[in-house]
Amino acid sequence: MQQAVGDGGRAVPSLRASQSRLMADSFCVHRIIEDPEWCLIAVPPLTELCLQHIVQNFTNNPVLDRLPPEDQRKVLARLPTGLPLTVTANLISDEGYWKRCCTERWQVCDISNHGGSWKRMFLERHLENILKCFVPNTTDPDRVLELIPLCRDYVRKLEVDQFLPPVKEDEKEETDDLSDSGSDLGFGEVYIHHYDLGALVPALPLLEELHLTYGVKDCGMNFEWNLFNFTYQDCCNLAAAVKMCHNLKVFKLTRSNVDDDRTRLLVRSLLDHPSLVELDLSHNLIGDKGAQAVSKLLNHSKLEILHLCNNQIRDEGAQALAQALAKNCTLTSLNLRLNHVEDKGGEAMGCALLTNTTLKSLHLGGNRLAEPTAVLFSQVLTQNSTLTCINFSCNPIGPDGGKQLLEGLRCNQTMTEFDLRLAEVGEESEYLISQMLWANRDAARLQPVLQQPAEPL
Numbered sequence: 001m002q003q004a005v006g007d008g009g010r011a012v013p014s015l016r017a018s019q020s021r022l023m024a025d026s027f028c029v030h031r032i033i034e035d036p037e038w039c040l041i042a043v044p045p046l047t048e049l050c051l052q053h054i055v056q057n058f059t060n061n062p063v064l065d066r067l068p069p070e071d072q073r074k075v076l077a078r079l080p081t082g083l084p085l086t087v088t089a090n091l092i093s094d095e096g097y098w099k100r101c102c103t104e105r106w107q108v109c110d111i112s113n114h115g116g117s118w119k120r121m122f123l124e125r126h127l128e129n130i131l132k133c134f135v136p137n138t139t140d141p142d143r144v145l146e147l148i149p150l151c152r153d154y155v156r157k158l159e160v161d162q163f164l165p166p167v168k169e170d171e172k173e174e175t176d177d178l179s180d181s182g183s184d185l186g187f188g189e190v191y192i193h194h195y196d197l198g199a200l201v202p203a204l205p206l207l208e209e210l211h212l213t214y215g216v217k218d219c220g221m222n223f224e225w226n227l228f229n230f231t232y233q234d235c236c237n238l239a240a241a242v243k244m245c246h247n248l249k250v251f252k253l254t255r256s257n258v259d260d261d262r263t264r265l266l267v268r269s270l271l272d273h274p275s276l277v278e279l280d281l282s283h284n285l286i287g288d289k290g291a292q293a294v295s296k297l298l299n300h301s302k303l304e305i306l307h308l309c310n311n312q313i314r315d316e317g318a319q320a321l322a323q324a325l326a327k328n329c330t331l332t333s334l335n336l337r338l339n340h341v342e343d344k345g346g347e348a349m350g351c352a353l354l355t356n357t358t359l360k361s362l363h364l365g366g367n368r369l370a371e372p373t374a375v376l377f378s379q380v381l382t383q384n385s386t387l388t389c390i391n392f393s394c395n396p397i398g399p400d401g402g403k404q405l406l407e408g409l410r411c412n413q414t415m416t417e418f419d420l421r422l423a424e425v426g427e428e429s430e431y432l433i434s435q436m437l438w439a440n441r442d443a444a445r446l447q448p449v450l451q452q453p454a455e456p457l
Contacts, residue, residue, distance in 0.1 A: 051075060062087050081105070089123065089150035098122050115156065123151040128160055134195045136166040141199075148203045157209035157250075162217045163194040165227060192226055196237040202244035208275075210248060212238070214256040228257060235262040239269035248273070252280035252307075263290035271300045282309035282335070291317025295324035302330050309363075310338040318345025325359065326352040333361040337391070346373030353380045353387065361389040365419065374401030381408030381415065389417035402429035409436045416441045 044052075051071060054063055055078045064072060076094045081101040092098070098118035102109045106125065114121035127147055134144065194214060201207060214230040235258075242251060253266070263286050270276060279297070286294075291313045297303065298321070313321075318341035325331065341349075346369045353359065364373075374397050380387070397405070402425025409415060418437055420430055 047071075051078075055079060059083060059087055062091055064091060085123075085126070085147070085150050093119065095119065113157075117154075120154045120156065123154045124157060127151055127155060128158055131158070131160045131195065131200075132162050133164065135164050136193065136195055138167055144195075144200055148200065152204055153206065155204050156206050157211075158204075158207065159209075159211040161211075161213045163212075163214050164216060165192040165194060165229075192229065193231050193233045193237075197241040198237050198244075201241040204245075206247065207245055208247055209250040209252075210242070210245070211250075211252040211254075212256070213254055230256040230258060230262065232262065232265075235265050239266050242266070243269040243273075246274055249275050250278040250280075251276060252278075253284075254280060255283045258284035258286060258290075260285075260287050260290040260293070264293040267293040267297050270297055273301050276301055277303060278305040278307075279303055280305075280307040281311070282307045284311055286311040286313060286317075288314055288317035288320070292320040295320040298324040298328050298331060304330055305333045306331060307335040308339070309335050313339040313341060313345075315340075315342055315344035315348070317341075319348040322348035322352040325349070326355050328356065329358050331359055334359060335361075335363040336367065337363045338366045341367045341369075343368075343370055343372040347376050349373075350376035350380050353377075353384050356384075357386050360386060362387065363391040365391045365393040365395065367395060369395040369397065371398050371401035371404070373397075374404045378404040378408030381405065381412045385412075385414050388414055390415070391417075391419040392423050393419045393421040395423050397423040397425050399424070399426040399429065402426050402433075405429070406432055406436075409433055412436075413440055413443060416444060 051074055054061075054067075054075055058075075058079060064075060067075065073094075076092065076097045079088075079092075079097060081097075081104050088097075095118045098121075101122050102111075102118055102125075105122075109121065111118055111121050114124055127144075130144055130147070133139070201210065214228070214234060216227040219227055238253075242248060251270070258266070258281060263281065263284075266281075270279070279294075281294070286308060290311075291308065294306070294308065298306070313336065318336065318339070321334075321336075322345070325334070341364065346364060346367065349362070349364065350373065353362070369392060373395075374392075377390070392405075397420065402420070402423070405418075405420075405425070406429045409418070416437060418433060420433065425433075
């Protein structure tokens with residue numbers, strides 16, 4: 001080490017150049033700017049980046065079938081539910097994806113009404129919503145028709161509880177100042193036709209159930225009687241559509257002001273229908289002539305269930321139905337609740353059931369039936385071994401009528417349900433009848449066990 005003479009004569013060691021620079025650098029501040037959370041592990045692998053790209057561009061390039069199963073599941077779990085049906089309907093069958101589509105769109109989701117399939121539920125309800133919101137002469141018909149190739153292999157049931165009428169373009173000034181009562185009488189009625197199902201229903205080969213109501217829900221202060229008018233042209237279009245739907249099993253047209261003329265038109269299209277087993281025309285305006293038309297249908301079809309609840313059927317219509325019922329060999333359930341068949345109609349039904357061997361359930365509640373009907377049904381209970389359920393509720397049967405029914409039930413071992421609420425039959429008769437029904441139910445429960453063959457020892 002070289003020495004140098006300093007002040008005072010002392011020798012101090014001389015610093016090398018490198019040491020001098022080190023001392024100079026010690027006065028500088030070094031800072032390294034970096035992300036403390038950065039890690040090489042955080043960099044997504046190329047496979048993940050590719051999957052993200054597929055999800056983001058799925059509408060324009062729906063690559064799914066060419067992916068490995070594990071990657072398919074990852075893509076399906078990330079796909080947004082708002083993708084066009086033209087992309088997803090025929091490509092995606094994964095129930096998990098369609099479950100997300102359903103639950104994100106509707107608060108209540110019951111797939112038991114849709115065969116346990118989320119995809120079927122989504123396509124059926126999506127089509128139903130479009131039909132409910134369709135405005136004739138305003139909505140593009142292609143909105144419905146373009147769905148046919150997408151959902152034709154899945155739609156088995158349609159429930160449309162409203163059909164909107166056309167929008168009035170030029171409302172004329174009301175010169176007569178018609179009131180609601182005037183509308184009831186039909187004055188100034190403007191016929192407005194609804195969406196024609198003729199192009200849709202026959203194009204759905206798997207359609208088995210069709211539930212329709214021609215009216216407007218939640219019209220509020222915009223109420224007009226014309227909003228609930230099922231026109232004759234609507235009926236013609238619907239009849240033609242139903243006739244072409246050969247796999248249709250259940251047809252319900254309720255709360256649509258269907259009268260006798262429209263009933264006859266519908267029945268003509270349903271005669272000899274190859275697969276129809278249930279018909280529901282409840283809550284309409286069907287009278288005796290309409291009931292007579294339906295009676296012809298009973299012996300020209302395979303109907304098993306018929307609902308004509310809350311109509312205007314009187315004794316003549318009930319007698320026509322009874323005559324058909326006496327010869328019928330397929331119908332198992334008949335509902336005539338809230339009509340006006342009275343005792344003439346009730347007695348006709350009783351006579352028919354003395355020979356009928358297929359009907360299991362009969363509902364005649366709220367039909368002004370009295371003791372004469374009970375007398376005849378006492379004989380029915382003695383002879384008929386097929387009926388298991390009768391409803392006579394809200395009829396003035398009376399105490400004597402109750403005793404007649406009680407006497408008939410003493411010899412009956414098949415009746416398990418007999419509704420006599422508000423029938424004024426008396427507490428004692430009602431109690432004894434209920435005890436007999438409980439005994440018949442217990443016997444019905446034990447019968448399958450007793451019929452099982454004994455196991456070999």
